[in-house]
Amino acid sequence: MPQSSRRTLPAALCTVTLVLSACGAPGAIPEEQGEDGPIKVGVVYSASGPLATYGKLYYEGFQAGLDYATDGTMELDGRPIEVTEMDDAGDPAKAVSAARELIGSGHTILAGSTSSGVAVQVAPVAAENEVLFVSGPAATDAITGVNDYTFRSGRQTYQDIRTAATFMADPDGADVTVFAQQSAFGQDNVDAVTAVLEEQGATVDSILAPPDSTDLIPFAEQAREADPDLLFVAWAGETASAMWQALGQRGVLESTKVVTGLDISASYPVFGEHKGDIEFLAHYFDGAADTEVAAAMRERVEQDGGTVDLFTPDGFTAAQMVVRAASAGDDTQERISALEGWTFDGVKGELTVRAEDHALLQPMYQARLTGSGEDAHPELVESVPADRIAPPVGE
Template identity: 40%
Template structure:
């Protein structure tokens, strides 16, 4: 992007972003235009506090580690230092869009690191309108795949998790119950599982629990009466420990195969008595196998977890885009990423050409107590080719 174009952007970006904010409230690079050594600034509007703050802080640690490991410790591309500019949105879409507006007005051409799915969708529309590159961080929402040519994801998506869990069915035509919270995320996850499992001939029955529920025995009994071959639990928040306890008390954990998506290690305690009786799927976890890049990641961030890996991958994508096309060529950077295959800390990944699905293997894991501490151990790997969305 020329200096003239950036000056024009500074004058026009606020007007074109107002509608989005209102909606939210309701290698060497090619020769750069800037002087040698001038920093390349990457805008990171993300949650560092609030409900999603844990994930945003993981993203931040992963971005810094990924930049370090992808540039042999120099934090430079083409002789220019790369700097991340963070803005805490606190989980508020209007704040995220306002921060992104200011960053783009200041000449930033790459945005990265979003953790909220709802915010990511709005930033994707913003990125396309403002002709900037967006590399989301942790959001697993399927709608980001194929949303536009400017948007890429650095993590897995719900359909990959659902497809990995479908491999746990004892028989493809078996009956599956999905226990989820009755709001948009839970409803959408049920819909995704129904689509994926239904395509394989399985029956799916949802059991939806109101967000304000505090008594879970009736829902555990519904599951017992359904007598499923597989129970998938998609349940988070403060009431999760009580829900898992109810499943244990009603004998659900001993009567069927139970599967869930592994959360970050700091929250493994929510599983309570279910921890060692549940099979988990995950795209990364502490102690996950990997090569030299995983060693580098864990040296930089010893407690690296789910979203730390996502931030690391985002940094890899940023370095590749900058090294191939340079910071002023948004179209060139997008083309460099479209169809790119690379090794992440967890192993091989491919950005599928056209819709930017991030193809990758998924882990099947279990938790066990070792020395009083829960430790994740691999039980198998589901190849990315088998679970491509």
Template identity: 40%
Template sequence: MKTRKKFLLLTGLIILAMLLVACGGQTTEEPTATPVPAEQPAEEPEAEEPAAEEPAEEPMEEPTEEPTEEPTAEPTAEPEEEALGEPLKIGVMTDLSGALLLFGQEMLNGLELGFEYATNGTMVAGGRPIELIVRDDSSDVEAGTAAARELIESEGVEILVGNTSSAVALQVQQIADENGVLYFPAPAASPDITGSNWNPHTFRVCRNAAQDGLTMAAWSLENVGQNYVILAEDYAFGQATAAGFQAAFGALGANFLTEQPIFAASDTTDFTPFIQQILDLQPDGVILVWASNTSGVVLYEQLTSQGVIGNIPIITGFSSNDLVALLDPGNIGAIGLIVYHYTLPDTEINDWLVEHHNEKYGENPDLFSECGFATAQAIVAALEATGGDTSPEAMTPVLEGMSFDGPKGTYTIRAEDHQALAPLYIVRLVSVDDPDQRYFELVEEVSGEASAPPCTAPNCN
């Protein structure tokens, strides 16, 4: 008898408004008030000459000493301490209008708060004021590459961050490499970004999809069964992630019922042929790799109405809060993986993120808020170490092997492929309508080391 357990989770892939802080002091009040005593002695000398000598000394000396010392000492000291270097422009590309809009906005909000947290609200790092220049890439390769070139060539940005779509990120990282600019993809998750397509100018603080596969493979083989089918979105992220899942599950002894994953286009509206193929094969579980929000909702509706969900476990990742709320209540009890949910990490930094995200945006941080936040932390830490020098020669030695505390705990950037390792979570769905979006119960926190993907960059040993 095959053990069947409900497994559900949407795979997820999300930048910013700048904060300005001005400081200054008032120094004109004391000098205008202190000279007043000089008028009083002017009347006394006319009435009585002896009395005129003493007042003439005190009012004339003391008022002139105090006003000249205090106003010149304080105003000139502060500008020297606050003297800043040349403004640092950071280019941010994210989806603000396309199929991955939800994820793009999550990352952008988190990035903004990450810079605020890491700079203590000053938006200054390494002695340089940070200016974030945001562009909408709409998850379109042509728009994304044009934005990257414009940010570098016209705006003069010294660092690039972002891209929600892996297809866009894979092209942007080449542009950054050609121009000698460091690039931090976020939240694009294709393993190829820090794998076969790796270059020395790319650093990823967010997780990659191979980490998802490794984390879920061990759990699934123990709790679901041995026979699987992969249904994946037919573009760079879906292809690379499906390959990662296939490798991770296969390494642990899983059997795949099709030689290649079943791929469907991102704009598919009728999934019936793909669903029928799954029903005919009757696998122990379906590994689902899908990121596009709109077609993803349609896919889940059809998987439910055509009898897959409820009969065959779906193995994938839980997604953003808005998408979890769309799930059928019949999925309660399902177990799967999630990259981040605001209720899971027990850290002071996550508490800060939750509090300030609610204050600024009126809602809880979401799936990729943590990704943007931690990316900003890493950039600021590197800038502080280099004194604001953004050259790859200065930044790379600092970033390689960097370890820091972020929302999920400890993050460590591997020197070999520039991929960060951080915890992931296996959770049980307990609600789809909780008013505070407390949808999950933690089953297991998997450490960054335990979920570390294989190093496949060209310079890996």
């Protein structure tokens, strides 16, 4: 899906400004920090709200990543890394308010954004105030290339769709339906599926349900009546269980080729007897990558009582990027330069921050679920190389 490497957000998103005298000039490092003061990092994520489970995984990964990247010191060149976390509850307005407060109190690096709707609001705040922003699990393609100050530590929707396309022998002439929610995440998936598969000759339609809808039977019935060659399911949040039950009850999973992203481990039992009827693309699951970094992440997360899951690597990678940026000094432009084009060993293997638009190039996975009930677990089918699913660089 072509996009410029430095897109301009709609005016409604660009009106978010910071007017706090405590900040001084944009990009300026507060005097109290100085060259020997703490490196102040603000993490704004969903500690509560509908994406709280994802947010918890992200933050556990972030803490483990800081420990790993600093060799357990939580310092960089003798300077402590001071982390302040704030809960946005998945609300863009709360996220913007938190970002303002953090910048106003001298935080020159921001991380977080579990929600795509949050990420697209925080990104312009970072740019206007010339601070670094490393977005997290938010998958919207709109974050890649949005401005010079914004990076991402997770995958993006385009990479999901390119991975989904690897399940099709030939999309030419196929009818594809996207089953998703009416949200930034859902619409982004519709746009990405359309861009990727229509270019290959498929016809793409969509069925979108309100995010707060609890009765999903009518939408499952629409999917059954559409009878596509491929149903791509893009769903996030607490209603996933009800959604899969609805598709199963209406016979969609048995009659249609269904591809979806593998969600968190708590969702595995939901698929039940239908798991063999579903193809899974995976951003990550514990055991997907057999790397030293993945082992180090697991060890640290489990020592603190956590469990590695879908978005744990996003937090871990964010911490690696924060430490890399901060190692360049206090100048934001120098921090940006340190990240652009950086190739490093991450949880999933070799990762690259593409200099042109800050896309994070990374492998993805095909997976299957085995076992039943509480014993259901994913197994790796194939690792999809980063270059095979890389989003196009904007012209």
